[in-house]
Amino acid sequence: MTENEQQLAHSWATNAGAWTQAVRDGAIESRRLATDAAIVEAVAARGAGRALDVGCGEGWLARALAERGFEVVGVDGSPPLIAGAQALGGATFHVLSYEDILAAPAKLGSPYDAIICNFSLLGEAITPLLAALRASLTSGGRLYVQTVHPFAAGGDAPYRDGWRTETFDSFGGAFPTPMPWYFRTVGAWLAALRDAGLIVDECLEPTHPATGHPLSLLLISRASLP
Ligand SMILES: C[S@@+](CC[C@H](N)C(=O)[O-])C[C@H]1O[C@@H](n2cnc3c(N)ncnc32)[C@H](O)[C@@H]1O
16 A cells, blocks of 8 residues: 555544535535435436445445335445444445455455446546455446546645645544545546446536536446457
């Protein structure tokens, strides 16, 4: 793991309490206004089945999909977030980091009809993980990746791939540790999926209902390789 990736993992251990409260209190406006509904509706639109929530955090999406009839497994590298997810239940939750998945993909279990990465691909080298997830899809399965829209996340920085820092200042609550995260352009997202043997079927861009500005990029893919 690089230094940024170690700090990223550390941030999700120490920020778990503040994050859980922010999510469960509906403190993140973009989620409340558009992106939560967008991911639930996109996955549910193809009908219920087995779903894997990768980087599930405190488990809200796994629970929402279970309520829609999915059999859901949620995995995350942060033990306190998984403990919080297990405390509310509603799905099966395991501590499993992306590095664990790459080392032993069989730990993911039987193939899934839907694999979802909801704002959870935050590191630089995501192609190997995407390839491992592709191999865990059923033949008609889909991979759903939702990320902060690159046009909204850019700020004043140049529009190019690179590490940035999230301070969580706009989320309210006391987040003790800033989080390094890797910004990628729309083109870089598409290239990462292609290099992992995935074809994008659909690209959704949920917007802010008042401003019309893009909030997230939601890419729905299927395997192009076996
Ligand atoms: C922004 S949160 C999103 C959580 C959840 N998907 C949601 O929608 O609320 C990012 C999540 O990705 C997880 N994550 C990031 N890097 C990870 C890694 N290398 N292995 C496992 N989980 C990771 C974090 O622990 C955290 O729960």
